[in-house]
Amino acid sequence: MNPAIETRDLSFAYKDRAVLLAVSLSVEKGEMVGILGPNGSGKTTFLRVLSAVLGAQGEIKLNGRKIATYGRRELSKLFAVVAQESHVNFPYTVAEIVLMGRASYHSPFALEGKKDLEVARASMELTDCLSLSDRYLHELSGGEKQRVMIARALAQEPEILLLDEPSAFLDLKHQVQVFELLRRLNRERGLTIVGALHDLNLAALFFSRLVMLREGKIYRDGSPKEVLTEKTIDEVYGIRVRVEPDPSGEKPQVFVCPSL
Amino acid sequence: MDVKVLDRRRMILVNGVLLALLALSVVGCALLGPVRLDLSQALQDMFSANADAEILFRARLPRILLGVAIGGGMAACGVVLQALLGNPLACPQMLGVSGGASLGGILGLILFPHWLLPIAGGLLGEISWVPLAAFLGALLSMMLVYRFSLFHGRLHPYHLLLSGVIFNSFIAAVIMFLNSIVDFYQAQGLLFWLMGSLSTRAYLTVAFIWAYIIFGFLWLWAKGLSLNLITLGEEAAMQLGVETVALQRQIFVASSLMIGAMVSVSGMIGFVGLMIPHVVRLIVGSDHRLLLPASFLAGGIFLCWADTLARILLAPAELPVGIITAFFGGPFFLFLLYREGRRKLAL
Amino acid sequence: MTVHCFVGSLTLLCGLNVFAQAATPAPRRVVSLAPSVTETIFALGFGNRLVGVTTYCDYPAEARKLPKIGGFMSPSLEAIVAKRPDVVIGVSSATDPVKAREMERLGLKVTLISLGSLSDILNSIKSVARLLGSPDAGEKLVHKITQQFDEVKRRVAPAPRRSTLLAVGLQPLVAVGGKNFIDELITLAGGENIAGNAAQPWLNLPDEYVVAKAPQVIIEAGMGSERERSAKYWRDLKSIPAVKERRVYAYPSDKILRPGPRVGEGLEEIARLVHPECFAESKRESNKGRRSGCEGSRP
Numbered sequence: 039m040n041p042a043i044e045t046r047d048l049s050f051a052y053k054d055r056a057v058l059l060a061v062s063l064s065v066e067k068g069e070m071v072g073i074l075g076p077n078g079s080g081k082t083t084f085l086r087v088l089s090a091v092l093g094a095q096g097e098i099k100l101n102g103r104k105i106a107t108y109g110r111r112e113l114s115k116l117f118a119v120v121a122q123e124s125h126v127n128f129p130y131t132v133a134e135i136v137l138m139g140r141a142s143y144h145s146p147f148a149l150e151g152k153k154d155l156e157v158a159r160a161s162m163e164l165t166d167c168l169s170l171s172d173r174y175l176h177e178l179s180g181g182e183k184q185r186v187m188i189a190r191a192l193a194q195e196p197e198i199l200l201l202d203e204p205s206a207f208l209d210l211k212h213q214v215q216v217f218e219l220l221r222r223l224n225r226e227r228g229l230t231i232v233g234a235l236h237d238l239n240l241a242a243l244f245f246s247r248l249v250m251l252r253e254g255k256i257y258r259d260g261s262p263k264e265v266l267t268e269k270t271i272d273e274v275y276g277i278r279v280r281v282e283p284d285p286s287g288e289k290p291q292v293f294v295c296p297s298l
Numbered sequence: 299m300d301v302k303v304l305d306r307r308r309m310i311l312v313n314g315v316l317l318a319l320l321a322l323s324v325v326g327c328a329l330l331g332p333v334r335l336d337l338s339q340a341l342q343d344m345f346s347a348n349a350d351a352e353i354l355f356r357a358r359l360p361r362i363l364l365g366v367a368i369g370g371g372m373a374a375c376g377v378v379l380q381a382l383l384g385n386p387l388a389c390p391q392m393l394g395v396s397g398g399a400s401l402g403g404i405l406g407l408i409l410f411p412h413w414l415l416p417i418a419g420g421l422l423g424e425i426s427w428v429p430l431a432a433f434l435g436a437l438l439s440m441m442l443v444y445r446f447s448l449f450h451g452r453l454h455p456y457h458l459l460l461s462g463v464i465f466n467s468f469i470a471a472v473i474m475f476l477n478s479i480v481d482f483y484q485a486q487g488l489l490f491w492l493m494g495s496l497s498t499r500a501y502l503t504v505a506f507i508w509a510y511i512i513f514g515f516l517w518l519w520a521k522g523l524s525l526n527l528i529t530l531g532e533e534a535a536m537q538l539g540v541e542t543v544a545l546q547r548q549i550f551v552a553s554s555l556m557i558g559a560m561v562s563v564s565g566m567i568g569f570v571g572l573m574i575p576h577v578v579r580l581i582v583g584s585d586h587r588l589l590l591p592a593s594f595l596a597g598g599i600f601l602c603w604a605d606t607l608a609r610i611l612l613a614p615a616e617l618p619v620g621i622i623t624a625f626f627g628g629p630f631f632l633f634l635l636y637r638e639g640r641r642k643l644a645l
Numbered sequence: 646m647t648v649h650c651f652v653g654s655l656t657l658l659c660g661l662n663v664f665a666q667a668a669t670p671a672p673r674r675v676v677s678l679a680p681s682v683t684e685t686i687f688a689l690g691f692g693n694r695l696v697g698v699t700t701y702c703d704y705p706a707e708a709r710k711l712p713k714i715g716g717f718m719s720p721s722l723e724a725i726v727a728k729r730p731d732v733v734i735g736v737s738s739a740t741d742p743v744k745a746r747e748m749e750r751l752g753l754k755v756t757l758i759s760l761g762s763l764s765d766i767l768n769s770i771k772s773v774a775r776l777l778g779s780p781d782a783g784e785k786l787v788h789k790i791t792q793q794f795d796e797v798k799r800r801v802a803p804a805p806r807r808s809t810l811l812a813v814g815l816q817p818l819v820a821v822g823g824k825n826f827i828d829e830l831i832t833l834a835g836g837e838n839i840a841g842n843a844a845q846p847w848l849n850l851p852d853e854y855v856v857a858k859a860p861q862v863i864i865e866a867g868m869g870s871e872r873e874r875s876a877k878y879w880r881d882l883k884s885i886p887a888v889k890e891r892r893v894y895a896y897p898s899d900k901i902l903r904p905g906p907r908v909g910e911g912l913e914e915i916a917r918l919v920h921p922e923c924f925a926e927s928k929r930e931s932n933k934g935r936r937s938g939c940e941g942s943r944p
Contacts, residue, residue, distance in 0.1 A: 091533045114539030121534065127384055128529045128584045133303055138527055142539040146523045149304060149587065194538070333857035347883035349856050356881055357853035410869075478719050481701065481868075486819050486849075495817055499852060499881065614840055615822070615848035 040102030042067045042198055042230040043088065048096035050080075050087055057083045058094065059254040067197075068228045070221070072241040074265070075251035076275050081234035082122070084251070085200050088232070089119045100198075111142045117198035118191035122206055124183065126175055132186050133171040136162055139193030161192035164219065180207030188216065192223075199223070201233040205240065213237070217244040242266055242289045250274055266290045304585045312582055316595035320366065323599045327362050327606040328354060332613035361496045364504045365605045365619075366598035368496065368560050369570055371511040373578075373597025375553045376571030377590055378518050381525040382549045383455045389572035394443045394462040395436050395554045397469035399561035400491040402435015403428055404476055407487045429503075429562040432491075436558025439465060444550065453546040455532075493618030494567035496605045507563055514556040515594055521545070522587035529584070569623040570597050573630075600627075671778025672731030672754075678720055679736045681760060681905030682773070683708050686734075688906035689774050689782045697728040704899065704907075720744070726751055734773065736760050760904035761846075763829045767791070770906060786906060793909025794833060797916045800923045801835030803939045807919050809836035810860040810887070813847075813867035813902065815878050820850045826904050834916035835923070836862060856882055862919050863887040863894065866902055870895040894918050 043065040050058040058080045065071055073081050087094045090105055090113055098105040100116060108116070118139070126135075139161070140154040150158075162168040165185040175183060184207055191199060199220075205213040221244050223229045235241040241248060242262040250258040250265050252274045258265045268281050271292065280293040329335060333353065340350035375390045383392070390396060406428040446461040447453050477488055498504065518525075524545055527535040535542050560567075574597045575589065582592050604622040611617055676697040677683040683702040686695055692707060697714040714728065715721035717739065725733060725748065733748055737757040748755050756776060758769035767787045774783025809831050811821045821827045822843035831838045839858035840850060863885070865875050875895040879888045887893050896918060900911035917924050923939035 086533070089537050091536050110536060110541050111539040114537060119534075119537045124531065124534065126530055127386055128380075129579070130584050134526075134583070134585060135530075137303060138530065138538060141523055141527055147520060149306060149309070155303065331853050332851065333853055347889065349859060349884040352856045352882050352884045353853045357851065357856055479716060481717065486814050486817060486847075490817050495849075497817060497849075497851065609851050609853070614843055614850060614854045615845055616817075616851045617849075 039067070040099070041065055042069070042101060043232065044097075044099040044102075045088075046097040046099075048084075048087065048094055048098065050083055050092060050094035057254050058087065060096070061251075061254070061256055063249065063256065063259070065230060065232060067230055068224065069247060070224045070231045070245050071233070072245035072248045073232065073234045073251060074236075074238065074241060074248055074274075075257075078253075079251040079274075080254040081251060082202055085119070085202050085232070085234055089113075089117065089200055114142045114194060116196060117200055118194040118196035120184075120187050120191045120199070120201040120204055122202040124187055129174050129176065131171065132162070132167060132173055132175060132178070132189075133158070135175055135186055136171075136190045136193050139190040142194070157195060158189075158193050161189040162186075164192060164223075165189040166215070181209055181212045184208055184216070185212070188219075196229070198230040198232070201231070203234055203236055205235075205237060213240065220244065238266060238271070238292045242291060243284070262289055266292060304583070304588055309588055309591075312588060313591050313595065316592055316599070320595050320599050320602075323602045324362055324366065327365075327602050328358050330606050331358060331609050356499055360498050360501055360504050361605060362602055364498055364507060364564065365496045365601040367504070367508045367511045368564050368567065369574075369597040369599070369601025369604075370594040371515065371556050371560050371597070372567065372570040372601075373574035373593040374515050374518055374590055375557055376597075377575040377586065377593045378521075378525060378549050378553055379571070380575055381529050381586065382546060382553075383459050384529060384531070385455075385459065386576065387572070388459070389568070390553070390557045391466065391566070391568055391571070392459060392462045393550075393554055393557065394439050394465035394469070395557045396561045396566050397466040397473075398439025398442075399432045399436035399558050400566050401469050401473060402438075403432030403491050403562060403565070404473060404488055405435070406431025407491075408476065408480060408484055432562035433558055436554070436562060439469070440551070440554040440558065452543050453550060455546070458550065489618065491565045492620070494565035494620035494623075495616075495618055496564055496567075496601075496608075497616070498563075503563060507559065510559050511556060514552055515590075517552060518549070519587075519590045521549070522585075522590055525549075525586040525590075526584075529586075565618075565620070567601070567620045567623055569620075569627040570601055573627045574600060672776070674728065674730045674732075675777070676714060676725050676728055676730040676733045677702065678714075678733065678740055679717065680704070680899075681766075681903045682734050682736065682758070684903065684905035684907060685770055685773055685786075686777070688786055689770070689777065689779065691777050691779070691782075694777065696730060697725060722747060722751075726753065732756060732776065734758065734776070761824065761826065763826045763908065766826060766904045766908060790906065790909040794912060797909075797912050798833055800939070801916050801920045804835055804920045804923050806835055806837045807861040808839050808858065809862045809864065809919055810839050810850075810855060810858075811864045811866060811901075811915070812850075813865070813870075815865065815870070815874060818850050818852070818855070819847055819867075822846050822848045826908070827901065830901070830908065830912045830915055831919070833912055834919050836915070836919040852882070856885060859884065859886055861886045861890070862892045864915065864918050865893075865895045866898050868897045868899075870897050892918075 041064045045061055045063045048058055048061040061084065073084060075081050086092045088098065100108065136158045137150050137154060140150055140158060144151055144154055159168065162171060165188045167182065167185045167189055170178065170182060175186065184204065204216055208216060217240055220231055224231050246261065248262050248265040249256060250270060257274055258270055266281055268279055271279050278295050280295055281290045282293060283289065284291045329337065335353055336350045339348060340354040344351050372390055379390060379393065380386055380388045410427060443461045443465055447457040449457060477485060480488060524540050527538050527540045528542060528545060532542050575593050578593045578596050579589060582588050605619050608617045608619045608622045673694055674696045675686060675694045677686060677695060678699060680699065680702045683695065683698045684704055686692060687705050687708065695711055698708055698711045699715060699717050699720060700713050701717050702708045714724040722744065730753060732754045735745065735755065735757050737759045738761065740757055745755050745757060758772060759765045760769055767790065770787050771783040774780050811827060811831060813819050820840045821838060822840045822845045825846035828838045828841050839860050840848060863879065872895045875893050879885065879893050882888055898911065898914055900907040900914055
């Protein structure tokens with residue numbers, strides 16, 4: 039069976055600065071992978087290259103097919119992206135935004151149909167923003183906006199979900215809610231999930247596989263226990279921490295040791 | 299809870315109402331003017347040399363119809379340019395095309411080879427040399443601005459905006475220079491280009507422009523969904539299935555061609571492309587599948603009345619219609635903004 | 646008693662003025678800022694005193710050979726100063742007052758004459774003549790022009806007035822309005838300016854207004870007007886009497902448009918277009934002192 043995502047020697051450079059260097063990664067269908075790394079390690083760039091927004095050297099295959107053989111409409115039904123921030127300069131309601139996720143499922147000349155409305159509603163229910171459906175996007179808080187963006191991504195009915203720091207603007211409760219939702223989607227629907235994360239602890243709790251990037255290269259790839267070691271974190275993030283197992287004993291948790 | 303979205307009923311309702319208003323406006327404006335019109339006389343003796351019939355059918359109607367086309371076209375281009383540039387304050391003038399068309403027209407006016415007329419006979423006069431020169435100016439400026447905004451084969455909205463604005467400033471300087479060296483009579487013609495005029499009696503021109511603009515408008519309307527997506531941001535649009543590179547190029551070319559043609563025929567009529575999309579957006583929302591046709595119709599209504607005011611306000615003199623659009627458009631928009639805009643507009 | 650006082654003080658002032666004029670020497674180096682001023686100076690016989698004219702000064706032929714100091718709306722300050730004029734004569738409606746003040750600050754004497762109405766034009770001719778030291782020449786020239794006026798008035802008197810449109814541009818249509826010396830010329834020529842009630846001297850006229858006012862004569866006097874274009878422009882508005890009776894004339898003429906010493910000739914040109922029948926005389930008729938057709942001419 040073809041892996042959902044497979045990259046080989048993926049390299050990308052902004053002008054003279056190399057951001058990704060020969061990244062070779064393989065993600066199977068139904069896997070839930072967290073991409074970790076400090077700012078500038080290439081997390082966001084990696085996701086942008088994966089979602090065909092940026093062109094890079096090397097090979098990317100989705101479901102065994104080279105990415106260049108896909109048309110954009112096809113790609114948008116295959117994977118959905120939840121970006122870190124969204125700047126929308128025009129007044130749209132939440133419902134309108136979520137429905138835009140259905141764009142590739144109906145003719146561009148037709149209005150949305152019943153199925154589209156149903157999928158949109160279900161997505162909004164899942165992300166707990168159905169009550170916001172008539173509100174304007176720019177009136178919402180950062181967290182509410184994030185949930186709407188996830189709803190839109192889900193409305194695309196993708197096989198793969200790419201998220202760029204999905205918990206960045208959320209309060210604790212909603213952070214946990216989002217990650218629980220992701221895990222549910224992964225287990226119940228077999229959604230392949232790749233997320234760039236900055237919160238190591240939540241990553242350890244919810245993701246079964248972590249990939250640590252350092253200066254554009256893969257530094258460690260494995261289970262949270264394997265990846266989140268004091269030595270690794272020191273080498274990649276440059277800070278000293280203490281790693282202890284969580285109450286269940288299964289997952290590592292990271293404790294920062296600041297000089298007080 | 300029911301999700302409120304754009305449906306067929308709303309489309310028909312909004313567009314139907316606007317279409318009816320447009321028809322009423324055309325009729326109303328045809329009956330209004332600085333001179334009294336005896337409608338019964340006009341309709342009775344339509345085909346003879348009847349003053350009332352001539353006023354209605356030869357003097358007023360062509361310019362009203364032209365106004366509807368140009369108002370609609372400018373508004374539609376305003377909508378798509380705001381989407382393309384991701385900026386609610388964009389307007390057709392920003393692309394530089396209108397500046398190039400004006401300069402082309404002015405040069406055509408000044409350099410008109412009067413000596414050619416006896417040689418070429420009536421042909422040159424028939425073709426109407428000046429609008430052609432203007433359209434040529436539009437094409438050249440479109441190619442220039444396009445070239446300056448092209449980076450790695452992609453049209454960057456930011457660069458497009460910059461190139462357009464800088465190009466316009468340059469053109470404005472050239473026009474001002476020409477203004478200082480032409481004589482009094484040519485200066486009048488120059489004013490036409492800078493402030494716009496719908497004065498025309500040529501049904502042929504009006505029909506041509508109508509066909510051109512309707513075609514362009516329909517083409518843009520078909521892209522309505524893609525326009526929605528592109529306002530979410532270039533990357534988001536790509537991820538939602540839009541070929542953004544091709545779309546940007548197509549929209550730029552389509553709107554440039556439309557604007558070029560409009561300015562060639564009626565000079566620079568500003569404000570319509572900036573204001574109408576905003577006003578309509580406040581009422582019908584930002585979904586371009588409805589915003590485009592609604593703005594088109596609203597633009598036609600607006601310019602129709604603006605031209606009527608231009609004819610009436612300082613009678614018997616006729617004001618350039620661009621002055622009316624600026625004069626009334628601005629404060630009206632501020633009023634609307636104050637009343638409702640605050641909670642709806644994402645500025 | 647007050648009237649006598651008034652007249653008395655006026656006489657005193659005039660006398661003083663003449664005395665003052667006689668005291669200062671007449672300017673010998675003159676710069677003209679307008680074609681009408683140039684024509685006036687030549688007509689007064691002082692063309693040899695002109696040291697600088699605008700690029701639009703083309704009459705009489707000698708004026709074209711004079712050194713140029715710039716355009717009509719944009720004369721060059723440097724060029725004017727370089728000519729070391731004793732006086733610079735401009736037109737109050739056209740010359741930029743800022744430029745005029747600049748010139749004065751540079752030590753030049755600047756006189757602005759007003760050319761709005763016909764009486765303004767005639768008075769200006771007189772004041773230019775006085776300025777140049779020969780008031781008699783001014784009186785003579787004004788007298789000649791006034792006679793030209795009278796001759797035309799006499800000829801068209803028997804004929805009924807004809808509504809007239811006088812335009813200087815077609816697209817856009819720029820017409821002579823009220824408060825314009827050309828409007829007065831039209832009236833003197835036995836015509837009635839259809840836009841004469843307008844407040845502006847020049848205005849864009851919408852076509853419907855022309856149709857409604859139904860002028861009997863249409864004259865296009867702008868430079869660049871030609872018969873073909875005129876005819877084609879008005880062709881489809883057949884309800885206009887001027888179009889129906891083929892009284893649409895393309896007649897580019899500076900004599901009509903320039904507020905200068907040739908206004909008398911300009912008036913005759915207009916009158917010949919508005920009332921051609923009043924000027925069509927055979928030798929036999931003129932010997933008998935009778936005018937043909939003018940009296941019984943149709944409106």
